[in-house]
Amino acid sequence: MTRRTRYSGADVSQHIYDRGNNRQRIFADEQDYAHFAAAMFRFARKFEIAIHAWALMPNHFHILLTPSKPDTLPRFMQFLKSTYTTYFNMKNKRTGTIWEQRYKQLLADDQEYILELYRYIELNPVRAHLTKGPRGFHWTSYHTNAMGVPSGGLTPHPYYLLLGTDEHERQKNYREFVRAAFGKERSFYEAQVAILKTAAASIAVYGSEEFHKKISERVTFALPHYQRLVIMTEQESG
Incomplete structure (x- = not known):
């Protein structure tokens, strides 16, 4: 099977998604979640990648990020996934890959798409x-973006910053947006969930016609x- 080419340019925000092989659990306990999150932020700093939002689920993860330099995203993902695989295999006395396949990549632009x-x-x-x-699950960035819990590894996206003139206003408006x-x-x-689930099947563009053309x-x-x-609504459509 031919391996799909990846987009590795800089300054384009991207939703990155990957899951466990055969949908197996890759995070079994708090130690697993914490180990992956720490590695994610460590390698993001190493490769100068801004992380804006993230969620770690029992058998997959989502990251919204923006690389500042070209060709760094593939290296970031390689370091992150291989490091976690080594940890997971040693902990569980197993060998082999834990990932289903190469990561999925969705390129995005404009405030509406990013906030979605x-x-x-x-x-x-x-x-x-x-x-x-969303407050009831610990391993997402919601606690920082909506509640103001400090996070040294999270970088607000420029479009998120447009939600308000200060962090309290932004958090309030973001909570309302989520609600x-x-x-x-x-x-x-x-x-939008249906669209994004379809788009997660491969590298794709989630944005305007102009952005897709670019x-x-x-x-x-x-x-x-x-x-x-x-x-x-019926009222809006006349």
Whole structure:
């Protein structure tokens, strides 16, 4: 099978996703989660990659990040996955890979797309019925982005910073944005989840036509393109 080419340019925000081989658990206890999170932030600093949002689930992980230099993302992922594999195999007295395949990559632009990825990633535990609300699951960036819990490894995305003039206003507005997924924006949010689950199957672009064109000019292979759905109420549509 031909290995899919990866986009390794700089300054493009990306949703990175990977899961355990045969959907097996890769995080069995708090020690596992903590070990992966520490390695994630350590290698992000090493390769000058900004991490904006993340969620560690029992059998997979999601990271929203932006590389500052070209060709660093593949190295970051190689170091992160191989380091965790070594730890996991030693702990569980096993050998071989624990990952299903190469990581998935979704390129994104514009505030609406970036914030949708924030919400999608941090609500993973809720959709998986691990908790009733995002505050109830420890291993996501929601606690920093929405609640202000200090995190030395997290970098607010420039579009997240537009949510308010100070951190308290940004956190309040972000909490309201997340809550809207279960209220007035529920239909819209569920539509975006369906789009993002489809897009996670391969490298793809989640953004405007202009952004897709810009990225396509940098690569030599076709990129699937996904956009946010516009869902109007009967009143809005007349």
